[in-house]
Amino acid sequence: MSAPDGLASYGDEQQERVGFFTDTSVCIGCKACEVACKDWNAIPEDGTTWTGESYDNTSALGANTWRHVAFVEQAEPLRSRLEAPPDEAPAPGREDRGAPSATRPNGDSGTPLRWLMESDVCKHCTHAACLDVCPTGALFRTEFGTVVVQQDVCNGCGYCVPACPFGVLDRRHLAPAPDLPAFAKEDGRVWKCTLCYDRLKGGHEPACAKACPTQSIQFGPLDELREQADARLAKLETEGWEGAQLYGRDPDDGVGGFGAFFLLLDEPEVYGLPPDPVVTTRDLPRMWTNMAVAAGALLVGVAAAFSGRRS
């Protein structure tokens, strides 16, 4: 797999690259991750609007939400496998009854029902657009291979905001932090998941993974997580889960693989994720060349303007 940009610079200070594997097939949608994250990172509460979008009143990742649990209600079966009846012999009292219940999807008879829940987070991309485009070096690759915004450096230029293909980063428009100069009307800096950089430095796992009651959020060395994920996908396959897929596991994807990847039960866009994210800076060399030519053309063009006869 391609190494995360910038990680090499740490030499022997470099640590094993760590990340998250978020397995939505065991997510109970309790939002412990959201609270654990806010609690540890002292993120401000940001608005009490009821959305009516299932049980999701957080809506999206942003400057004040670094973990977001999505809720999707669908008329789909959760599993589709034909399960063998409880025991081989025809069940007592069942002889004369219709189709064996084993062919039923979960949810009560009639239309199937499933409720997908997914805890979203910054992907800590191997090739991170936000990291590349940051003009100040506020965003940087840590010794753990994660991507972090340094709040003592960020000047709120906002370039990383549209650069992120997942819409993770945003500028904080809330009341100024205590360390702000008097004139500042708002915090103005950009915030996102740090994968609990400080906790990692202390040898603790990130707050969300620590809290997760069902280990839907798993933290660890990325290589191990990828192996676990492959095994998990295989298991779900044998159990006949609908639409199970790993998202961001593959190092060859548009961003070189996620540092925080997912097991989804439906297409990414259903959870509000881009189906084929790419790091736009991968086109940057070509863009620079293109620009150079354009700049040259401008030079020539201006000169040409004088080539005409003098009036």
Place this chain on the structure above:
Amino acid sequence: MPGLGTSFGRGGATTFQQDLQNADCIVIMGSNMAENHPVGFQWVMEARERGAKVIHVDPRFTRTSAMATKHVGIRAGSDIAFLGGIVHHILEHDLYFREYVQHYTNAPVIIDERFVDTEDADGLFSGWDPEAGRYDIESWRYEGMEVHGAAGQRGEGFEPRGEQSGHGAAGGGLRHGEPPAEDPELEHPRCVFQILKRHYRRYTPELVADTCGCSVEDFLEVCETLAANSGRERTSAFCYAVGWTQHTTGVQTIRTAAIVQQLLGNIGRPGGGIMALRGHASIQGSTDIPTLYNILPGYLPMPHTLSYPRLESYIAANTAPTGWWGKFESYWVSLMKAYFGEHATAENDWLFDELPRIDSDNSAYFTVRQMLEGNVRGYIIAGENPAVGHANGKAHRLGLAKLEWLVVRDLVEIETAAFWYDGPEVESGELKTEEIATEVFFLPAAAHTEKDGSFTNTQRLLQWHSQAVEPKEDCRSELWFYFHLGRLIKQKLAGSEEERDTLIKALRWEYPTRSAIEEPDAEAVLQEISGREISTGRFLSGYPELEDDGSTSCGCWIYSGCFADGINQTARRKPHWEQASYVAPEWAWAWPANRRLIYNRASADPDGNPWSERKRYVWWDADEGKWTGHDVPDFKEDKAPDYVPPEGAKAEDAIAGDHPFVMQADGRAWLYVAQGLEDGPLPTHYEPQESPFANPLYRQRANPRRQQNEGLAEDPYNPVADEPGAEVYPYVVTTYRLTEHHTAGGMTRSVPYLAELQPEMFCEVHPDLAREAGLEHGGWATIYTSRSAIEARVLVTERIRPLQMKDGRTVHQVGLPYHWGGRGLVTGDSANDLAHMALDPNVHIQEVKAFTCGIRPGRRPRGAELPRFVAELREQAGEAK
């Protein structure tokens, strides 16, 4: 919980959460475990990942259903029909665990010939007294046995019931623990097994489908999955919570599950049992060491006005000749010594004559009625928010306004403390601040981080939490408040000659205090609870050491030993990875005697061998001559499996070696409860107080013994079934909690991080109902009953299905979380304002899980318009009547 208490002997969960991972099938019913016990739910997920079936039976498709391998939607309040159907299926198709049932339950016992079943009396058991509205239980007894409650008291019409019957002390006339008449082959027409068969004969899959609104296929799938995953090699567990208890038939619902689990042989075995999921940190503890009117610590009954004229009769009435309740007197005398020390002596009957007496019901809702009728002057509320959390909040708030003085202790100013200036009745003008005479004291309380103490969690586990920081300013623990209150009162009455002050003067009330605020030492209190030998001050190792001669003192006999060897056993925190097995017995301390899975002698067959290798837990080690295994054996350690009690054996000695339920007089689990329940020896399907349906089985529609507030203007009931006017309140409503909030919200609406996750009161309705009632997703709805009307945002969802009932009738259900009130960071109307105060007769719990309502689009009327609106609908329904 008498549902469990009468069936097995102890009113607590039979197992522990971690053991759920060993289940082959878990039925979650009357509980939304994933949402309300998320961290405990990890053990259900462990089981699921090991291939266990997880079945969720619930009116709504919840976050629990989403994790289940099977969800079955049923009509709220139809649980007994569903479970009774399972019993029927098991018996019809001989799917029961015969050897277990024969030896470990009272299935073989022959019942008095005068007993008449509901099947033969149209929904009433024999002994029903229409005037008194209660049962005379004499005809329910075992044949050849007098009902317990010795001579001289029958006439006084009181037997231990409800929580006090947690011990099911019905042993009168048992000869060395054995019932007089039995049929081991279970064929005698009057043996419990055959009675059971007849009782549930009509609970066919079709009846279940018609009554519960589920499909026959789904119902049968549940039956078969359960049966296929029970027996020698496999075990199934039940998890329930207030979805079962908060009904006028709550106790009997749990009883039905107890019957299913007995028939399938799932009690006392790993991966089996009935997991009662309590809602509060110490709700189990608050019944073990009760802040309840009708029991003293350890489920000892409070003396009753109508019975026990003398100490002897009180002791006699509550002492079972056989089983561990045979030592009742030791437990009680030791408690009196803990309460009154040297002042309680054999000569003065341990002050029995001075003790206060209760009537049949002095429960919270009784008190509310008393308040409304002006009979209560003072009320102290500590860590509870009845204005939001209790059924019919309006009645509560009106009651509070009639008090002379009120003390509220909490961390934040909850609705109950603010009722006099900031409540719905003030807004509507029904209450005027200037006219409310109530004097209100709000005292800020200390949080769990600011005090030492122990919680008893849902699996009977006492866990100690240590003080981390000092409480700020006026914040104080309840321990501080009640200790210093008692101290002040004792000071005031020290010189009193009044007879009424005898007890308060005799009260032992010396506890060491520390720190500047003189906080009492919680460990000193725990030591008193655990008990000592008075002469030496030695800490007791457990309740077998208790004596009835006043030589021991113990504040709660079932907790005896929690401070054994002078060590705070509840504070033990040996990491689970350093312990031998997943049972982790060195983490904190569980009652009784640190047993984690109780009745565990039943995990071995009658000869003492494990039923199977796969389900090995506790077994008889013949060489060692004692019981051994992963847990503390819930059995006399050296009592051999073939032990037969000698003639005239008493108490525990009278329990045979193959009878695991050592609290019961006959050592067995009770399929049939001869004594201890108000509303029948067997669970029967009754409709809720309010439902749109008649009882499909009997003319007796609802639980005949349920408690209603006849003639209480503040607690009117909706017309039901086919009564005229019922169409005004056509829908079934059920209330519940969300992961993001806690009960009445006092502990969560005040927390920014939680408030933002579920910021507004909403109602869940199906698209069909939305269409029918003209509700718009995201808009507002007004939900009304004859008590009140509230407003909520509309969440239209497929997750709350309309159900197809008998003859094609469709029933719609409305889902209402009940976390909101008028105060806090996020506010909203309280669902409980809609609920009535009809109660379960055994435990006086209200029926908020199933009642009826009407719903219409738009916000509710404001101010004085609101009561008018509610009254108009009531009249409309009344006129129709």
Place this chain on the structure above:
Amino acid sequence: MVGLSKLLDSWPALRQLREGDPLGLGKAVQSPRSRSLVPRIDEAERVVPSVCPYCAVGCGQLVYVQDGDVTHIEGDPASPISRGRLCPKGQASKSYVQSPLREYRVKYRRPYATEWEDLPLDDAMEMIAERIVTTRAETWRKRTRGGAPANRTMAIGNLGGATLDNEENYLIKKLMTALGVVQVENQARI
């Protein structure tokens, strides 16, 4: 001059080259603050074992204390029940004990008053004790109307317990029983 060269040394643009981070994506741009970051749980003076105050699962908690204040609460991995995990409520415990709405002073409302007023805690305790003694004296019932023994007052009630400690419930029941207050109830009923 020294200052200037120091400044230059710390200039990330130069460190990019010096520290082998030409693209300026890693170590070169790491700020001193980021470099010396320490998690606050490692700075705590005390770690106190506790239990979650919300539901009855009984999750283990670790309470981190610094300068007499709770700085963090998280799950105790040693607990065989919770294995270090917490739900959103348990995870919000610190925000709960430090809630912006939390009250720290006694509030008193006189009969018919429209406002709260302040009251010293000791006075409040004295007044409450007085209320109990008087109410009890005035409403004491030795016997029921039917003549059965009663030894009680029906004019005082006590509610609460499910959220309290066993020791607290023990004192409540003990005191109320001695006072002849029988209307003692808690959420277990509810």
Place this chain on the structure above:
Amino acid sequence: MNENGFRSYYGRPILKEPVWTWEIPTYFFTGGLAGASAVLSSAARVAGNEKLARTALYVGAAADLVSPALLVSDLGRPERFHHMFRVIKVTSPMNLGSWVLLVNGGASTTAALLELAGRLRPVRIAASVVSTLSGPPLATYTGVLIADTAVPVWHEGRHELPWIFGASAAASAGAAASMFVDPREAGPARRLAVAGVLAEGALMAAMERRLGKIGEVYRQGEAGKLSRAAKGLATAGAAVLATRGRKSRRAAVVGGALVCAGELCLRWAVFKAGVQSARDPRYVVESQRRRIERNGTKATTVSGPPRSRARPRL
């Protein structure tokens, strides 16, 4: 979840809209003006057109002074503007752009000041050379800056954007200069303006063709209004310059102003188009789904049978 074919999470955006406020699109204009003016000035000087050279120099210097002010005021933390120069990042168009602006701004203003003072000729010449060389990058890098984002219409337009911005810069520089110079001296400026307008028109058309469906944002909402205004104003202005502007000073002023206004609108149109395309998940999903159809994806790993086979048999 299934609105006519494309799926989303309650229709919520996948991307975050740019947080940039009015200063940024305005800077795109002033920066372009500054860069192109620097070139125009030097070219004029070489061609011996001193008047035009001086005017363009002053215009460029002025624009160079406005630009940083705009950028700083858009920052969330303006007092930290200098952090832009903490690093030199080739992967960050904004970082390089800041350096270029610093160099070009410094050079142009120095040159302008010395011009005014009429002293230190060699230094002035050196400064002019520097600003001439840094001018074209300054005029075009902003095209790369926005193209290097996840915003569909910007990234998909990456081939044309630098050219469009370059052309627009040329047009505005020419137009601005021709406003302040006697029409008889301003010929090259006018030609530059007209050529710029024509070129940018062609390039915009090319880009919209390449963008295909997502290009529709240039015809919708504010972006639509602005791009129509841009076209109209610029064309009108160019026409005036090309005709009466050659004789009449007043016409030149009007024409020049129209073109400049048009170019400002153009930058705003591009900016708004980006915001609009980020707001609607449809553009993200559909453009990426198309990409997946073209060359597959590695973002998701699915094993086992396709969904169709996995459907339950009821």
